[in-house]
Amino acid sequence: MQDIDWSDFQVFLALAQSGRTGDAANLLGVDATTVSRRLKRLETGLAVALFERGRDGHQLTEAGEELLEQVSTMARAAAKIRDGAEAGEGLSGTLRISVSEGFGSWFLARHIPDLADAHPALTIDLVASSGFLNPSRREADIAVMLSRPRSGQLIARKLSDYALSLYATQDYLDRAGTPQRSEDLITGHRLIGYVPELVYAPELVYLDEIHPGLRATLRSSSINAQHRLIARGAGLGVLPRFIGDADPALVPLLPQRSILRSFWIVTHADTNSLARVRAGTEWLIDVVAKHRSVLLSR
Template identity: 50%
Template sequence: MDWDRLQYFLLVARHGTLARAGAALHVDATTVSRRVSALEAALGQTLFERAPTGFVLTAAGRALVPHAEAMAAAAARVHMAPGGRAGLSGQLRLSVTEGFGNSFIAPRLATFVAAHPELEIDLVASSGFLNPSRREADMAVLLARPRKGPLITRKLSDYSLGLYAPASRPDWQQAVGQAPLSRAGIPVIGYMPDILYAPELDYLDEIEPGLRASVRSSSILAQRRMIAGGAGVGVLPCFIAAGDPGLVRARPEQTIARAFWLALHRDVAPQPRIRAFIDWLDAEVRESRGLLVPA
């Protein structure tokens, strides 16, 4: 099978449009379209449905993806840099929670980028996740272990959350330590329950049964800023709150435990760029154990 045509097919499958695939390959969209059409003609199969929003894999296209991924992995192993180290290239897309992506991965990513300058890295850090089962991302860091799909999953790390108050309100800090929040008259900051994107984020009951937020945001980073700015008290992951002079842990003895889970499609697991990123992320997590799960 022609690898040249297959790599165009694979990039369209990953990106969903001719323009984005062309940008990744450094060619124009017309070239990508010609190569994909030539592959479909050679196979006698339609690999994509042309939809207004982009290219969507057909059943035949989905069946071809694992073979294309295997050839991509083989091609990556052939291109070895001097000294036996793989010169990794191509695209790597990670879907991750907004808080972990922006506060943990992003500040540390420079070391991985420097080690693999030919890689194109997409960090999709937002509320909600891309789905590795549908090849929307190479891998995802999730708040719960997926129960279905052709995925390899494992726990990446535990992490802790606590109740935080603004450093500018010592009266609130004292009140929170002496009385239930429901009777303290202090605004509580948290998520909007009707658009909570993961049940693991519904943790106010673990602070006090029946506790509700009166100031709400879908963004944990916005919640952090609101608490530090004096809008109220709220729950934050300790690794997000650490080092912020505007925040004080209000009840140090009260801890909420959660975990991050790593998920990736079985077909991409052997790829060198995937293995390299996972090794790097594991090392960063190990070194930051005290930040993720403070004593």
């Protein structure tokens, strides 16, 4: 067996977790050619094929599965060493938190400076977008998701429920009338909501819960854009209460038709015990517990 560069195992681990050369390259901060070259060097050194290449990416062979178990153990051991160094010197490195656009911009953004103040040497990435980074592929250290993941080496726990309601401006209601029942929304009102083909989680499908068959005719993939449309009097739509109740221009409607959803906090099993991940997780749980009334409201 040829001598093996131990850093090649990091390439193997990244590819095993992401499944695609380009994704592994992004995780490692190198180009895809480097990933392919170093994987080939590792396979040559071990004299085994670690992946089967297919249309859907790289799938582990039996030898790859066995190596993954060993390399994951090595990664956890390295994480513990880093953890000990962090504990002695204070938290450092980068903590990447992936959250939905609305939760990130309307809730976490106002509280996350407290985490930064507590750990000044820590770089914090708050990725608030229409979609989530994947903890399984190490795209994020912590993800706050709308449902519990069903696969992957992940640790998940329920963070909190949150409530949503239907909102409009008083100006819109003066023009179009105030709906008293969900049936009143069928005609005479413009509904604002998501673009159906671009909904990244089934938990974001709301209108059928207000009344079966309702359809938005003014649509956006962005909850912040939807809020601005509603606030401009363009129509009525469903918003999380931590957004809708924070805007004094909006009037909540049909309280009997409120909607409940949940946030889940998700980390990877291999990095969950890292000091910075543990600190971020504990901070998230604490800040949500202190401000749960904002998420549920009324």
